[in-house]
Amino acid sequence: xxxxxxxxxxxxxxxxxxxxxxxxxxxxxxxxxxxxxxxxxxxxxxxxxxxxxxxxxxxxxxxxxxxxxxxxxxxxxxxxxxxxxxxxxxxxxxxxxxxxxxxxxxxxxxxxxxxxxxxxxxxxxxxxxxxxxxxxxxxxxxxxxxxxxxxxxxxxxxxxxxxxxxxxxxxxxxxxxxxxxxxxxxxxxxxxxxxxxxxxxxxxxxxxxxxxxxxxxxxxxxxxxxxxxxxxxxxxxxxxxxxxxxxxxxxxxxxxxxxxxxxxxxxxxxxxxxxxxxxxxxxxxxxxxxxxxxxxxxxxxxxxxxxxxxxxxxxxxxxxxxxxxxxxxxxxxxxxxxxxxxxxxxxxxxx
DNA sequence: TCTGGGGTCCTAGGACCC
DNA sequence: TCTGGGGTCCTAGGACCC
Numbered sequence: 001x002x003x004x005x006x007x008x009x010x011x012x013x014x015x016x017x018x019x020x021x022x023x024x025x026x027x028x029x030x031x032x033x034x035x036x037x038x039x040x041x042x043x044x045x046x047x048x049x050x051x052x053x054x055x056x057x058x059x060x061x062x063x064x065x066x067x068x069x070x071x072x073x074x075x076x077x078x079x080x081x082x083x084x085x086x087x088x089x090x091x092x093x094x095x096x097x098x099x100x101x102x103x104x105x106x107x108x109x110x111x112x113x114x115x116x117x118x119x120x121x122x123x124x125x126x127x128x129x130x131x132x133x134x135x136x137x138x139x140x141x142x143x144x145x146x147x148x149x150x151x152x153x154x155x156x157x158x159x160x161x162x163x164x165x166x167x168x169x170x171x172x173x174x175x176x177x178x179x180x181x182x183x184x185x186x187x188x189x190x191x192x193x194x195x196x197x198x199x200x201x202x203x204x205x206x207x208x209x210x211x212x213x214x215x216x217x218x219x220x221x222x223x224x225x226x227x228x229x230x231x232x233x234x235x236x237x238x239x240x241x242x243x244x245x246x247x248x249x250x251x252x253x254x255x256x257x258x259x260x261x262x263x264x265x266x267x268x269x270x271x272x273x274x275x276x277x278x279x280x281x282x283x284x285x286x287x288x289x290x291x292x293x294x295x296x297x298x299x300x301x302x303x304x305x306x307x308x309x310x311x312x313x314x315x316x317x318x319x320x321x322x323x324x325x326x327x328x329x330x331x332x333x334x335x336x337x338x339x340x341x342x343x344x345x346x347x348x349x350x351x
Numbered sequence: 352t353c354t355g356g357g358g359t360c361c362t363a364g365g366a367c368c369c
Numbered sequence: 370t371c372t373g374g375g376g377t378c379c380t381a382g383g384a385c386c387c
Contacts (some may be wrong), residue, residue, distance in 0.1 A: 049355050070352045110387045189385050
């Protein structure tokens with residue numbers, strides 16, 4: 001494939017600023033300027049974690065993933081709000097519609113992120129146009145990353161935050177990223193960066209210079225070479241505007257107190273199974289596999305799963321399968337979390 | 352920092368079949 | 370008989386992301 005003459009293609013990554021908190025402040029203007037923490041059921045005495053903290057709350061050291069109790073300790077004056085999925089779905093839909101109005105491929109990455117493939121001579125100007133349109137249509141601020149590919153654009157966004165535009169290209173990849181730790185890369189987390197450190201690989205440049213075979217031996221034949229490409233800033237995946245099709249749906253819940261009563265656990269499992277059944281019914285595809293997840297106190301996760309004799313959308317069959325799986329777990333320990341998951345039959349024509 | 356909930360994809364071993 | 374090799378499915382667990 002050769003590029004037609006004219007402007008080249010850029011990838012833009014659009015990321016809403018403090019999305020959940022911003023949506024909450026929009027409908028409660030009196031919260032503007034105050035530390036706002038969205039997470040769990042909005043009760044900082046309960047088990048739950050921070051989904052999004054406003055920038056004011058971040059000043060106190062509050063951040064995503066932090067237990068709500070810790071957040072309350074760091075910032076007692078914060079306003080704690082429950083996660084309101086419907087509100088964020090609605091706001092997200094308006095943002096994505098705005099992005100699609102530019103007439104370019106848009107790949108949605110969740111509530112508050114998307115990639116755009118843009119053919120232009122001036123990606124910065126395009127990015128500023130996007131920011132202005134999103135603000136105009138939704139009253140929400142966003143940041144934009146510009147790159148030669150999705151990996152670069154995604155990382156570039158962090159250089160633009162908040163309310164700005166960042167840029168990271170193949171040309172300046174090593175100048176910008178070379179000395180950073182490996183977990184600065186999208187796709188490399190705490191565990192993998194620790195494994196890399198065992199191999200003496202600490203920086204992005206060191207990762208890029210490691211032979212693929214060394215990485216394959218330690219990290220697997222697929223993941224090893226893939227990490228090396230990430231280290232070099234290489235990502236050949238296309239911006240894919242195909243609508244998202246879920247593989248499955250799961251529901252899980254953490255007990256506020258560790259649970260030793262297995263009859264109560266079974267009751268919770270049946271409730272979760274009912275929700276999962278409704279979730280897959282909305283997709284119009286039956287369940288092919290059912291999985292159970294159990295987290296024992298203090299924090300040890302186990303899973304069991306089975307393939308159904310035949311695909312089904314029947315709640316009783318799915319619930320019975322989940323309870324059967326529950327019977328395969330060690331019942332002598334206290335339970336912290338229980339979850340039910342259903343994998344659906346692939347859609348006509350595959351994914 | 353005592354650690355949510357919703358997802359995806361990869362790995363590896365065993366079963367099973369030819 | 371002590372024992373190949375490939376392919377695919379099933380299952381459990383791990384890692385990562387938002």
